[in-house]
């Protein structure tokens with residue numbers, strides 16, 4: 001039987017557990033390159049889901065370990081930006097290793113005399129071949145284009161890369177690093193429960209998902225990455241308008257489009273009074289508001305309480321799960337057959353993938 005999105009979502013807990021177990025051996029090329037070389041500023045190049053994954057992990061580099069990160073959309077970087085001279089590490093992220101814009105950006109970096117590492121699920125891909133060092137996502141290639149396991153594996157690998165850099169430059173003690181790794185292992189082990197709770201929640205609210213004509217996901221900090229990935233996944237599969245917006249940014253324009261057929265998701269890792277104030281304000285103006293949270297303080301009908309506390313960047317690995325599942329199930333409910341390829345000649349005509 002052919003693998004579906006669901007196969008990969010259900011396979012994610014084991015895949016993530018393996019990545020944590022095989023850390024840091026799986027990141028050896030980076031570990032070797034880091035020896036004695038501090039990283040104060042690095043650049044990440046990624047597009048689509050890989051960009052969203054980087055949004056999830058960025059605060060773990062910057063806020064937790066003080067490693068400054070320039071996250072760049074490759075095409076914009078290639079044509080309109082310059083490399084910060086303080087940059088000492090460049091990482092291109094491409095799950096397929098086929099994104100043409102990411103490849104072009106890598107070439108620009110290399111032409112400037114800087115080496116580029118590539119984080120990819122396919123070490124034989126064009127991006128991996130072009131890179132100066134390859135970091136394997138350690139999952140194997142995902143056969144379904146609407147990536148889910150690959151997204152979560154990218155987030156996790158980036159978190160571990162941040163940890164590796166912090167360890168190698170002594171920003172974090174050995175004991176503290178081991179505790180972070182243990183926390184990630186515990187998190188991977190808890191993901192089957194997250195899947196189970198999410199499935200039940202999706203079944204319970206089937207009528208609400210179907211009634212909406214537009215979906216908006218709102219998050220803050222690392223959870224902007226979850227909101228943007230919710231946008232990407234819902235757009236790719238459900239094929240209705242969807243967007244992912246940063247909490248404060250939503251208050252500067254986007255709220256004005258709200259109407260009675262819009263469904264709003266509010267994503268928090270722990271009680272966020274600002275987010276809840278916006279949710280409560282918007283409730284009467286839209287079809288439904290839903291809260292996805294790790295808190296268990298508010299057992300309400302429209303709240304998915306995952307109830308497994310974890311730190312802010314790590315929580316992205318849990319909070320993305322309901323959106324991945326919803327994208328799959330809602331597509332089916334709406335009669336979209338994800339096995340039928342659409343825009344089949346797109347890459348051939350537009351050459352966005354090599």
Ligand SMILES: O=P(O)(O)OC[C@H]1O[C@](O)(CO)[C@@H](O)[C@@H]1O
Pocket residue numbers: 047048049050093094095096097098099102145146147
């Ligand atoms: O990580 P990659 O393989 O470069 O892909 C980036 C994006 O391209 C797509 O495959 C298609 O645009 C998205 O699904 C994905 O998010």
